[in-house]
Amino acid sequence: MSPSNKHIDFHKRTDQVLRGGGNKAIERQMALGKLTARDxxxxxxxxxxxxxxxxxxxxxxxxxxxxxxxxPGDGVITxxxxxxxxxxxxxxxxxxxAGGSLGLMHARKITKIMDHAIKLGMPIIxxxxxGGARIQEGVDSLAGYGEIFYRNTLASGIVPQISVILGPxxxxxxxxxxxxxxxxxxxxxxxxxxxxxxxxxxxxxxxxSMEDLGGARVHxxxxxxxxxxxxxxxxxxxxxKKLFTFxxxxxxxxxxxxxxxxxxxxxxxxxxxPMDSRKPYxxxxxxxxxxxxxxxxxxxxxxxxxxxxxxxxFDGETIGVVANQPMVLAGVLDVDSSDKAARFVRxxxxxxxxxxxxxxxxxxxxxxxxxxxxxxxHGAKLLYAFSEATVPKMTVILRKAYGGGYIAMCSRxxxxxxxxxxxTAEIAVMGPEGAANIIFRNEIASxxxxxxxxxxxxxxxxxxxxxxxxxxxAGHIDAxxxxxxxxxFLIHAIQIAGHKTESxxxxxxxxxxF
Amino acid sequence: MEKPENLKIIVVGGTTYExxxxxxxxxxxxxxPPDPRHVLxxxxxxxxxxxxKPGSMVHAHDRLMVIEAMKMENDVLAHRDGIIRNxxxxxxDVVTRGRALMDIESERQGTDE
Numbered sequence: 001m002s003p004s005n006k007h008i009d010f011h012k013r014t015d016q017v018l019r020g021g022g023n024k025a026i027e028r029q030m031a032l033g034k035l036t037a038r039d040x041x042x043x044x045x046x047x048x049x050x051x052x053x054x055x056x057x058x059x060x061x062x063x064x065x066x067x068x069x070x071x072p073g074d075g076v077i078t079x080x081x082x083x084x085x086x087x088x089x090x091x092x093x094x095x096x097x098a099g100g101s102l103g104l105m106h107a108r109k110i111t112k113i114m115d116h117a118i119k120l121g122m123p124i125i126x127x128x129x130x131g132g133a134r135i136q137e138g139v140d141s142l143a144g145y146g147e148i149f150y151r152n153t154l155a156s157g158i159v160p161q162i163s164v165i166l167g168p169x170x171x172x173x174x175x176x177x178x179x180x181x182x183x184x185x186x187x188x189x190x191x192x193x194x195x196x197x198x199x200x201x202x203x204x205x206x207x208x209s210m211e212d213l214g215g216a217r218v219h220x221x222x223x224x225x226x227x228x229x230x231x232x233x234x235x236x237x238x239x240x241k242k243l244f245t246f247x248x249x250x251x252x253x254x255x256x257x258x259x260x261x262x263x264x265x266x267x268x269x270x271x272x273x274p275m276d277s278r279k280p281y282x283x284x285x286x287x288x289x290x291x292x293x294x295x296x297x298x299x300x301x302x303x304x305x306x307x308x309x310x311x312x313x314f315d316g317e318t319i320g321v322v323a324n325q326p327m328v329l330a331g332v333l334d335v336d337s338s339d340k341a342a343r344f345v346r347x348x349x350x351x352x353x354x355x356x357x358x359x360x361x362x363x364x365x366x367x368x369x370x371x372x373x374x375x376x377x378h379g380a381k382l383l384y385a386f387s388e389a390t391v392p393k394m395t396v397i398l399r400k401a402y403g404g405g406y407i408a409m410c411s412r413x414x415x416x417x418x419x420x421x422x423x424t425a426e427i428a429v430m431g432p433e434g435a436a437n438i439i440f441r442n443e444i445a446s447x448x449x450x451x452x453x454x455x456x457x458x459x460x461x462x463x464x465x466x467x468x469x470x471x472x473x474a475g476h477i478d479a480x481x482x483x484x485x486x487x488x489f490l491i492h493a494i495q496i497a498g499h500k501t502e503s504x505x506x507x508x509x510x511x512x513x514f
Numbered sequence: 515m516e517k518p519e520n521l522k523i524i525v526v527g528g529t530t531y532e533x534x535x536x537x538x539x540x541x542x543x544x545x546x547p548p549d550p551r552h553v554l555x556x557x558x559x560x561x562x563x564x565x566x567k568p569g570s571m572v573h574a575h576d577r578l579m580v581i582e583a584m585k586m587e588n589d590v591l592a593h594r595d596g597i598i599r600n601x602x603x604x605x606x607d608v609v610t611r612g613r614a615l616m617d618i619e620s621e622r623q624g625t626d627e
Contacts, residue, residue: 203525280589329557362584
């Protein structure tokens with residue numbers, strides 16, 4: 001072959017693979033409202049930044065006439081590129097090639113790019129769109145999955161891992177996303193479940209649609225498996241790009257610092273929190289009134305909304321924010337909200353992102369369902385995560401901080417570096433009603449007018465203990481600060497905690513209650 | 515070998531297995547699709563105020579009632595546009611989590627199952 005023929009041969013081979021599963025399969029993909037794997041990569045990465053790996057990889061299956069089948073790229077596209085200048089490793093399963101099914105070589109392409117990411121300290125983005133294991137390849141296909149899960153675990157806390165579910169992701173395949181840090185889903189396109197509707201019908205006789213079982217909304221609102229929900233793929237990519245502005249490339253770096261910007265004047269911190277501690281409000285208004293540009297990037301927006309978590313910036317620096325949400329379920333801690341916040345706190349700690357916690361909660365949600373669902377062990381996750389975190393920890397008590405809830409919300413006792421309270425704070429062992437009922441139980445029972453006596457005792461208890469000064473007198477909090485001084489205090493605290501070091505006893509790893 | 519008692523049948527991956535059930539599995543409630551009309555109680559508490567009557571027209575996010583729970587006054591908001599029907603609670607009632615408080619009938623007939 002002459003040199004020019006070699007070039008022609010190269011272009012011919014390349015073009016053939018780049019066509020993926022062919023025009024018909026691509027048309028079917030588009031008809032479902034889905035972009036192709038290659039278009040997805042180009043839409044997500046900076047223009048012209050994608051460098052593909054392993055374009056010419058072929059499957060090696062010889063059973064079931066598979067040796068006669070060509071599967072371009074073995075159904076997955078892998079490579080490196082940049083997102084707003086940040087280098088990332090990326091793979092996208094190609095549903096147009098054998099339904100994006102995962103065989104050994106398909107998996108090897110993915111694990112190669114993952115190894116690369118771990119070694120070079122680059123985030124990993126996985127775009128999932130696959131019918132599942134390539135059954136013809138048998139146990140080799142399972143080996144492929146296992147090798148991916150193993151690397152997801154090795155990469156955890158080393159580089160950020162992002163899963164984008166843009167098609168089916170069922171059976172064992174769901175465990176790669178589940179091991180990663182952030183899962184993105186898109187309305188009507190994402191489907192995730194371990195066992196599908198047909199199996200459930202056969203085994204249990206329960207009928208349910210695929211959408212109601214494992215659609216995007218289900219995972220964004222009910223199961224909590226998805227962190228971000230978008231109405232379409234392009235909006236989803238926009239969310240991913242925004243996330244990348246807040247997080248570092250790996251656990252040895254800090255997130256990029258942005259020029260500081262004041263909160264927008266429309267967010268008046270003096271007017272958000274009602275004095276009456278029984279009145280609800282949206283705690284996101286507090287966050288937006290103190291963070292840069294009033295820009296709060298919320299995670300898990302529609303799941304366990306009684307706690308709010310997400311990223312914001314203070315003086316240009318990325319901060320992880322955790323806040324009770326009095327507007328939803330009175331802001332209680334429960335199974336899901338503890339789980340949600342604990343996971344987020346561990347992400348922030350792993351990636352050098354300081355934590356700011358806003359506290360206003362009445363305690364834990366009462367109920368048989370909660371106790372039987374294990375609120376004890378799930379609630380313990382949050383205590384563990386806050387105690388374990390060695391990044392700077394700032395806590396602001398806005399109003400109610402009662403009992404176990406007070407301890408759990410990054411109190412001084414769990415190692416917070418700064419704890420401040422607003423003058424409206426009520427830091428006490430429990431709410432005045434409950435406390436008076438216990439302390440004065442006998443006196444109330446024997447009083448001439450028990451109701452009037454109880455009310456009097458509640459009022460006395462409220463007067464004496466429903467404030468920040470008892471805790472301040474004991475040194476459990478560092479300062480009582482007005483709402484309008486809060487931003488300046490937090491910026492100061494973040495600055496002086498910038499070089500915080502905290503050493504812990506040497507151990508292989510802790511054993512969090514999961 | 516001793517033959518285990520109380521064996522039940524379970525099908526996993528198309529194969530039938532004999533096994534025992536866990537207590538939790540035995541008590542599980544089969545899935546039933548949620549009624550799109552129901553306004554569900556999300557927090558256990560006491561009804562403190564009702565702002566609608568049967569036949570009231572409401573829009574999504576309108577305030578329907580207040581449930582006092584966990585030392586807080588919690589607003590219950592309409593989840594969709596429609597007409598209030600079948601109010602099942604009154605001021606002063608203790609309500610449990612998950613129960614239907616009232617229905618919102620969609621104005622477009624025939625859209626509900």
